[in-house]
Amino acid sequence: MLLLLRGFATPATAYDALVAPLRSAGVTVLVPEFYGLNGYLGRYTAADEAADAIDLLAQTDSPVLVAGHSRGGQVAWRLAQSLATSDSSPAIDLRGLVLIDPVDGAGPRATSRLATANDAAFTVPTLIIGAGIGGRCAPSGANHTAFARATPSAEHIVIEQLGHADILCGAALAIGRRLCGGAPDPAVPRAEVTGLLTSSYRSALGGASGP
Numbered sequence: 071m072l073l074l075l076r077g078f079a080t081p082a083t084a085y086d087a088l089v090a091p092l093r094s095a096g097v098t099v100l101v102p103e104f105y106g107l108n109g110y111l112g113r114y115t116a117a118d119e120a121a122d123a124i125d126l127l128a129q130t131d132s133p134v135l136v137a138g139h140s141r142g143g144q145v146a147w148r149l150a151q152s153l154a155t156s157d158s159s160p161a162i163d164l165r166g167l168v169l170i171d172p173v174d175g176a177g178p179r180a181t182s183r184l185a186t187a188n189d190a191a192f193t194v195p196t197l198i199i200g201a202g203i204g205g206r207c208a209p210s211g212a213n214h215t216a217f218a219r220a221t222p223s224a225e226h227i228v229i230e231q232l233g234h235a236d237i238l239c240g241a242a243l244a245i246g247r248r249l250c251g252g253a254p255d256p257a258v259p260r261a262e263v264t265g266l267l268t269s270s271y272r273s274a275l276g277g278a279s280g281p
Contacts, residue, residue: 072100073134135167172214186219200213
């Protein structure tokens with residue numbers, strides 16, 4: 071199973087093009103929408119979302135690859151950190167992480183400590199994909215480089231012609247590219263990310279056919 075945690079205020083359907091090849095191969099892909107208005111108002115934190123994602127995964131005994139984009143990358147990192155450090159964590163068969171242009175913190179008014187202030191305690195295979203065109207949507211100091219510093223065992227790849235929102239589709243892609251910039255043809259770097267996600271799934275779970 072692949073659990074994909076979405077970026078801030080990004081609908082689950084905005085990731086349909088990214089994960090379509092995996093779904094076509096029979097992989098179970100979940101893109102949950104854990105929050106609504108409370109999340110938009112800052113009353114539902116990335117730590118809250120990580121806890122809810124753990125609760126969701128605890129309901130299945132399937133091995134899982136957890137991926138996350140933007141804020142979702144932070145949530146995925148927090149999820150793995152919580153599983154590694156909490157004595158009360160449920161038994162979850164986490165096989166790996168893929169962080170797609172992750173963003174730390176909780177916005178410009180955040181008072182909470184950055185997730186990456188502490189080094190990773192988890193040891194699952196981790197791939198960090200950075201967008202060369204990150205812009206203001208993935209600011210320096212809280213972008214993929216912060217996660218790579220805190221997770222020294224991770225594989226860290228930067229796709230120079232990838233914009234922060236280029237992996238999306240539909241209206242979210244258009245809005246995200248206006249806010250964050252992007253490549254001339256977002257389909258090209260999106261396909262590259264899909265390829266990396268598929269390779270990570272095959273490596274972690276032994277094949278991309280079947281849930």
